[in-house]
Amino acid sequence: MRQEYLVPAQDFSVAGVASSNLKRLLKQLNIDPLTIKRIMVAVFEAEVNVIAHSYGGRIVCDLEEEKITIQVIDTGPGIPDLDLAMTEGWSTASEQVRELGYGAGMGLPNIKKNCDHLTIKTKAGDHTHITMGFSLKESI
């Protein structure tokens, strides 16, 4: 089963709506609560990143019997130094983003912590494509 959610740029009034819709779906599928929480923290962080840092994008979820794969694909402008972006506490977030409670430089590290598999393809001037894998073997 594939589900897709659009994420607009810079519109924090809808931040979390895509993640909330996905959470509702995962609950209906009876996935265990801790796995849902790990997935939701990672996806919500990625959704906030798309809104805060990109020109907009989409979240594509592929739900299979033993795993869930979630791709977060934005439309640019890419991350110039991925190693730096993966460092806890490092952030380029605007003052507006910080006032909303985000931009502490925990997003990508927190995504990595909660995924079973993570790949990030990005470069400056291009788009960012994050693929997160979650195993469901122990939860069903």
Place this chain on the structure above:
Amino acid sequence: MKLKDILACVDAVLVCGESHLEDEVKRGFASDLMSDVLTILEDDILLITGLSNNQAIRTAEMSDISNILLVRNKKPSQTMIDMANELNIALAYTSYSLFKTSGLLFAQGLKPVY
């Protein structure tokens, strides 16, 4: 601590979520940074925050947090109340500071996450 005892301890006003008053809350986490809240995977925690906006409710939803206490007299907006009602989250506020609220609750036995 039960939520009703937490609210009494810091003279808080419950805005919505009366059904949570008998909830047993194991631990408290105080932060205005939602990025920090999202690092917590513990269940049954009380989020104590001065961040009174929709993002506090969304973050609680993603982290399975059912009880939010706003400090510094940050009264929630109607949008926040509507979201909290829809998500079955108890929302309360107190005029006390984050420091005073956390100190009083810690002294009463509410445990920290770490």
